[in-house]
Amino acid sequence: MEEAKRFIDTHSHIVFGADDGAQSLREAIDLLKLDREEGAFAVFATPHYGRENGFAPDAAMVREKFELLKEKAAEEVPEIELYLGTEWYCAWDLGDRVHRRDAFRMNDTDYMLCEFLEYGQVYETCEKISCNLKELIRRGFRPVLAHPERYRAMQEDRERLRELWEAGVLMQVNAYDLYLNSKARTRETAQWLATERMISFIGSDMHGTRPGKKGPRLKEGLRWLYEHTDEEYADAVAFGNAEKLFLKKGE
Numbered sequence: 360m361e362e363a364k365r366f367i368d369t370h371s372h373i374v375f376g377a378d379d380g381a382q383s384l385r386e387a388i389d390l391l392k393l394d395r396e397e398g399a400f401a402v403f404a405t406p407h408y409g410r411e412n413g414f415a416p417d418a419a420m421v422r423e424k425f426e427l428l429k430e431k432a433a434e435e436v437p438e439i440e441l442y443l444g445t446e447w448y449c450a451w452d453l454g455d456r457v458h459r460r461d462a463f464r465m466n467d468t469d470y471m472l473c474e475f476l477e478y479g480q481v482y483e484t485c486e487k488i489s490c491n492l493k494e495l496i497r498r499g500f501r502p503v504l505a506h507p508e509r510y511r512a513m514q515e516d517r518e519r520l521r522e523l524w525e526a527g528v529l530m531q532v533n534a535y536d537l538y539l540n541s542k543a544r545t546r547e548t549a550q551w552l553a554t555e556r557m558i559s560f561i562g563s564d565m566h567g568t569r570p571g572k573k574g575p576r577l578k579e580g581l582r583w584l585y586e587h588t589d590e591e592y593a594d595a596v597a598f599g600n601a602e603k604l605f606l607k608k609g610e
């Protein structure tokens with residue numbers, strides 16, 4: 360394995376006790392150390408928020424725990440900068456939830472990481488995904504679709520992803536899905552998005568170090584990206600777009 364590439368992890372569940380991710384400060388720090396070994400130099404904490412999927416952590420509690428995590432991380436993993444965001448369930452009225460400050464946008468920008476339901480036999484249609492994301496754009500927000508490669512309806516009709524991208528929806532792919540995921544349709548959709556130059560951000564979607572929880576595995580997926588696209592594009596996906604759009608660097 361060649362040396363790890365540098366990247367900004369734009370999707371993680373490290374606000375301990377806020378969702379189904381890390382359950383303790385220790386576990387969150389251990390995840391950050393693993394992410395660092397993979398090559399992360401900045402990480403967005405993006406706890407789930409959405410009554411529909413059973414997560415509605417109190418915003419003040421999330422902020423407080425995030426600040427505690429930041430303090431501890433500064434001691435134990437000083438190479439990593441931490442930022443706050445949310446993985447919002449993309450309901451029709453998401454714009455109202457944002458205005459009520461129920462949870463957080465990406466580092467207080469207009470960008471919002473959005474997900475749809477996808478587990479077991481429960482999944483959402485292309486129409487609903489498209490309609491709710493476009494409503495958010497209409498209201499002046501900038502949606503980033505979390506792991507578009509995972510949605511069954513979109514896997515079956517990839518051109519719908521292009522339609523969303525052309526409408527202004529940015530895409531965050533889980534690096535794991537680019538190479539390591541054994542589900543062929545998920546992997547192929549992630550790779551298709553890369554070769555069509557429709558990925559803007561990369562993430563780990565790490566949930567924990569406990570058995571059955573997803574840890575950060577990005578190296579192999581990033582290597583695939585660098586081998587199958589050009590360096591300028593891969594750098595933008597790995598860190599450049601997040602720096603420019605979420606951190607407002609280099610403007």
Ligand SMILES: [Fe+2]
Pocket residue numbers: 370371372446505564
């Ligand atoms: Fe997630």
